[in-house]
Amino acid sequence: MTGVIASIIDGVLVGAVYGLAAMGLTLIWGVMNVINLTHGAMIVLGMFALYFLASAVGLPPYGAVPVTIVIGFVVGVLVYWIAVHRVVGRAHLMSLLSTFSMNMVLIGLGTALFSTSPYNVPVPLPGVTWEGYTFTGTHIMAAILALLIAGLLYLLLYRTRVGKAIRAVADNREAAELNGIPTTQVLSFAFGLGAALASVSGTLIATLFPFTVLSGGAYELKSFVVTVLGGLGNPAGALMGGVALGLIEGIATPFMPVSWTPIIEFLLFIAVLILFPRGIFAFTRFS
Amino acid sequence: MAAHKSFQGATEAAALKSKEYRGVSPIIWHIWRRPFTWLIALVGLAFALLPALGDNVQLRESLLLAAVYITLASNLNIVLGYTGYVNFGNIVFFGLGGYICVYLVSEWLWPLSAAALIAGISVSLLALIFGLGILRLRGAFFALATIGVNEAVKAFVSNFEPWGGATGIYLSLEVYEPLGGPRQALWTVYFLIVAVMTGSLFLSYAIKSSKFGLGLLAIGENEDAAAVLGVHTPLYKALAYSVSAFLPAIVGGLFFFKTGIIEPGGAFDLTRSIETIVMVMLGGLGTVTGAALGAFLYEELRGVLLTTEAFSHFQLVIAGLLLLGIVLFAPGGLMGFIYGRWPRVRRLLA
């Protein structure tokens, strides 16, 4: 029984990272009504950033975290201007296809450069032992950092002028524009922010598991499930949804082969979309 | 209930006009005399005769692939082009149809035509049931759900032992005997695929010319307005989704029968799914000609790229850039450009 509990606690820890990733996705959706299909590529970006910063530059693993935030942000802003700017406000079809095609380009380049071989970043961190089960230090650290970054995001959104501008544009872009807010710049900032969140979560995931260029897809699916659980446009809900997904995975893993995970997640995704269109955690919405 | 006087007159005129159809379905009546119908028939005939007349196996193989893609693209157009719903996971019909057909032929020793037909019908039915569920999801959610469908079905099939699990099903040469041996079978299957391709072009054209198609196009323009105007949006979307599954499932069955093996990765290849979307966008979203043209051109392009060593790694990148370029700068695709320059052509083609 304690085995299942250990698995659950472990799942919750990883779930915090899922939540962080999903916050990036849900933020972009909430602000500009765009589903960012480069999300997976951003996660992979964060993973490889960790690898190169740790091995090539010799940075301590968790030192890469702030660097990845910056890299992710910059790449996100670039993606915004290339693929998103012209299609914001047009039919959903267009932004879906443009972000998706950007994703294809990025992953395609990644595959050409790094092939599909697995990469790994070993992070020596002592774990915590309880009742004969060890919770790896990396899991605990990842969860702590995820919550920390989520907290910083909260501060940014609710205690700074930029955050206020972002929330204003999310609420009503035209009104914000009329009030003198440079909405286009706010949009690109928000997109960069969402990408940064995805990237840094990729970095954290890379401290936990080995990865390949194609790993983004699985985590992107998880992010969508979480986003839907939390309700689109609701960052706090995304965090809770992430923990919930981690919980579910924790309960399921002892009893089910891992190749069944996509099926379970997909069914959950559909069920929540149909039964709880506003998200199960919609009550955590702030505004 | 007083009816509008002049509407009364209009309705009477309308009733008289109905009699003109003489019991033939109005759709058939409308498109029978249109030149585009003959154009489709001509294309089908060309595909069938050109390789056959010269016993040209290389041409046949090349055209076979093109025919498969034209089938996939024109059927995808029914959902993507007409209703605007992005079926990212459209390849699932192809793969599932392939599996059902191959399984029936190899395990139950069914004749090919029956197996392919049943594959088409069952996938279509599944799509209808499933569609009723996921089509209430708007725009982006629907798109994501279709990706999820594809991945989930792939994962399921990989674990499904009766269908060979992760290794798939291999067809022994015996299955080609009822068709006159492997060499003859390849020709027969080719003609069947050409028939399905021609059928797909007819189908998407017929739908576009019908009341059903008008409803779909209205949904694509403005779903809420369409509902207010009386279009039964959930049913129509589900029907479109289901209809768009039928022929791709059949062609999947035929294709994998011809190939001789089917395994999860190749059957539910998401890249191929995306490429189909690129084809439709390239040719011109919502047009019958565009879907066919886009499929043909993309297939030729792909063939060139794959043989050039330098480009084969970048297949995904190039497809991505192409799609991005189309979305940003030419969302109407080729036919959009042509119709814009020469509006008269629009009356001739569809």
Add this chain to the structure above:
Amino acid sequence: MTALLEVTGISKRFGGLQAVHDLSLTVLDGEILGLIGPNGAGKSTVFNLINGVYPPDKGRIVFKGQDITGEPPYRIARHGLARTHQIVQPLVGMTVLENCTVGACFGRAHLPLGPAREVVREAAEIVGLTDRLDDLAGQLTTAGKKRLELARALSARPELLLLDEVLAGLNPTEIERMITVIRRIRDGGIAILMIEHVMRAIMSLSDRIVVLNLGGKLAEGTPREIASNPDVIAAYLGEPEPTAASRGV
């Protein structure tokens, strides 16, 4: 005169806002009922409730004796209710003809494609769009788009037409033209429920008027009664000058 539409005690709440509260109204066969009130009074919400865009929290909506409360919009259209929108919703990529054909094929008329074209020509003639049938809806002027909304709704051969600020954004000439069209529609036997802010139009067109304020019914009566009702004047029309009042505006 029989009641065509009976709305009884409908309410609708959106989060913290009670948009409509315990509202009842009746539209009689062949009449024009005006619906007026200050902005935010809940007028468009009432339309959306009748039309099936969302269901009421409480209350009933009965059309031609049939309970249509909470039915989806496409079913309500089939019953014989058509509606125009305050912010026009043309099917932009389609021609005027195609737009109206959608109305004819899927509304109460529910015609097949061929016969639908005939009905569309009639509707286009009534609103004055006969020359523009092959133009793309997106290329019309604002006035043209408003007329398209109307033609499209008419093509369905409805028995009740819901007009949501169909005169908004039109210049005086266009308004006059539209008023004539609306009268012609009513004379053909179609009842009309119309939301309007252009006072002289609604006063001259309506047989009766219902005044809404803060989600509830403030007053109901003939245009003359409404114009002189002190509550209505205070809430919406504004204090009239003494000379205007004595003229019975």
